[in-house]
Amino acid sequence: MSVMIASLGGGRAAVVAGRLISAEFLKVRKRRGLLAVATILTVGAVAAAGGVLAVLHAQNPAKYGPAGGLGNLANAAYLLFTLGTVAAVLVGATMGAGDLQAGVFRDLIATGRSRLALYAARIPGGLALLLPLVALGWAVAAVGSVLLAGRLPRPGIAVMAQGGGWMLLAVTVAYLVALGLAALAGSRSTTVGILLAWQFAVTPLALAVAKLGDLREGLLTAGLDRLIPAGLLSGARPDPVSTTMSAAVAAAVIAGWALIPLTAGAWRTCTRDA
Amino acid sequence: MISSEDAPVMEPDTMPVGCAVQTSGLVKRFGDRTAVNQVDLRVPAGTAFGYLGPNGAGKTTLIRMLLGLTRPDSGSMWLLGRPVPAERSAALRRVGAMAEEPRFLDHLTGRENLRINAAARDPGAVGRIGGALERVGLTGRADERVAQYSTGMRQRLGVARCLLADPRLLILDEPTNGLDPAGIVEFRGMIRALVAEGRTVMLSSHLLDEVEKICDTAAIVDRGRIIAQGPVTELSAAGARTVVVQVSDPGRALPVLTSHPASRSVTEDGPQLRIGLGPDAEAGRAAADINRALVEAGVDVYQLEVPAPTLEERFLQVTHKFEEEAVA
Numbered sequence: 001m002s003v004m005i006a007s008l009g010g011g012r013a014a015v016v017a018g019r020l021i022s023a024e025f026l027k028v029r030k031r032r033g034l035l036a037v038a039t040i041l042t043v044g045a046v047a048a049a050g051g052v053l054a055v056l057h058a059q060n061p062a063k064y065g066p067a068g069g070l071g072n073l074a075n076a077a078y079l080l081f082t083l084g085t086v087a088a089v090l091v092g093a094t095m096g097a098g099d100l101q102a103g104v105f106r107d108l109i110a111t112g113r114s115r116l117a118l119y120a121a122r123i124p125g126g127l128a129l130l131l132p133l134v135a136l137g138w139a140v141a142a143v144g145s146v147l148l149a150g151r152l153p154r155p156g157i158a159v160m161a162q163g164g165g166w167m168l169l170a171v172t173v174a175y176l177v178a179l180g181l182a183a184l185a186g187s188r189s190t191t192v193g194i195l196l197a198w199q200f201a202v203t204p205l206a207l208a209v210a211k212l213g214d215l216r217e218g219l220l221t222a223g224l225d226r227l228i229p230a231g232l233l234s235g236a237r238p239d240p241v242s243t244t245m246s247a248a249v250a251a252a253v254i255a256g257w258a259l260i261p262l263t264a265g266a267w268r269t270c271t272r273d274a
Numbered sequence: 275m276i277s278s279e280d281a282p283v284m285e286p287d288t289m290p291v292g293c294a295v296q297t298s299g300l301v302k303r304f305g306d307r308t309a310v311n312q313v314d315l316r317v318p319a320g321t322a323f324g325y326l327g328p329n330g331a332g333k334t335t336l337i338r339m340l341l342g343l344t345r346p347d348s349g350s351m352w353l354l355g356r357p358v359p360a361e362r363s364a365a366l367r368r369v370g371a372m373a374e375e376p377r378f379l380d381h382l383t384g385r386e387n388l389r390i391n392a393a394a395r396d397p398g399a400v401g402r403i404g405g406a407l408e409r410v411g412l413t414g415r416a417d418e419r420v421a422q423y424s425t426g427m428r429q430r431l432g433v434a435r436c437l438l439a440d441p442r443l444l445i446l447d448e449p450t451n452g453l454d455p456a457g458i459v460e461f462r463g464m465i466r467a468l469v470a471e472g473r474t475v476m477l478s479s480h481l482l483d484e485v486e487k488i489c490d491t492a493a494i495v496d497r498g499r500i501i502a503q504g505p506v507t508e509l510s511a512a513g514a515r516t517v518v519v520q521v522s523d524p525g526r527a528l529p530v531l532t533s534h535p536a537s538r539s540v541t542e543d544g545p546q547l548r549i550g551l552g553p554d555a556e557a558g559r560a561a562a563d564i565n566r567a568l569v570e571a572g573v574d575v576y577q578l579e580v581p582a583p584t585l586e587e588r589f590l591q592v593t594h595k596f597e598e599e600a601v602a
Contacts, residue, residue, distance in 0.1 A: 019394075022393065026390065027379060030386065102379050104379055107371075111394040273343060273344040
């Protein structure tokens, strides 16, 4: 009997979670401006870069090599990682602080639904928009790298699959950091500003300061670098931070970067005046 | 295991005779300022209840505490017989609430905004969207983005959002803000219809006229403290402060009235004499005494009336506005 009740309870919880996630997805997919920017930063950027390289190669093959091949896939990986992170920050910050800033968070609380459930639904709700775009961007890059390889070595299926997995991991973590921080700060713009400054100003500077030594391994970028598929490393980061960090430590660093802001955001969501 | 939030709750179909909302010793402070001060509130089930007070009296803060949007510093609360926040989820399941001005996701349509809210409610809430839109007269505009809505339409959509709960209790904070006169009349009718269906409506307002025309019972709050509570008719009657008489000989009546112990002032108002009563005088008793005194003085009394006071007069009395105006 208790098993049956547990099963019913679990089923009901799943249905409720499904409705909440669907609602979160509706909120974000209907933000036309955000959707357009995220599409441009992911699929659009990769397609444009590949297109430019293809045109250049077609016009002057002696000067410009083929647009495909493993090397160009590595470059596309770096491009998609960089711009995909920006898209993830924009979407994550919107999901983290959007309800609060629009003033509808209180109306959701007033339904009696738990704050934690409302917060948790934002995680898959936003990723449902972001990950398909990043996956599509990577697919464009991967297909282009094969079709436009010419005389260059083609990437193998394993590299493409591992690269895709790594890309999805990277943008997921960036999304979770932005979501948590935005829920903590209660502000989308503040979160976007802080995270973009961190990623594109503070992190490169910190990575360049050799005196920081192993401390640099605590940076998210260092952890992600460690897990890049070997074939794509040259494009993603020509000068990786560490070649000695174990994969387990890298995974712990990445998990820490994802979970700490996410937990802080959950705490603030549950305790703030709505 | 079923979470408390989603567990089926054994609820009676109708509220037992009692209170839909009850608070005891409720206190909320913001720094040195006490926004809600030892509030003991009782909202009778199945009535329209007005929570009346000037701006800054603590009305919205009380509603925010009831809905779990902010925590009280001390005191107890019950919604539909359930203690909150201990049983907040179950208590709010059949509560529709509009705290402060209704806010929406402007990039979504009215219907989509309701879908968002319905997702957080029981499974039947989605099926109530159409009916709720129809009830507030927004069916024809439901698929337009809320960014294009007027203030009045947003107010209506806010009420529609409340109706998704199939509420036994509606809590509405200044609900007629932004409505045009026709919309206000329509709104009153809707509230009365909801009450006629057995629902309880608690609305906060600083508009005396609104409370007087909509509500059965009311509480008057000032500076965070409830200073009067009860049926609107009783609250108003308690504010009766004048007796009006029409007599055969005003010249002879005047000295009788000015010397009467219940009288504080006498003014001539055309053929009538208006007697302002002293602070300790009870209007009905004073009217009888005045009548007797006039007759014993040989003055014929053609008409004697204790004018029905308005809630406004009562409100101003208890919120010390008379004193403030006198000082001004």
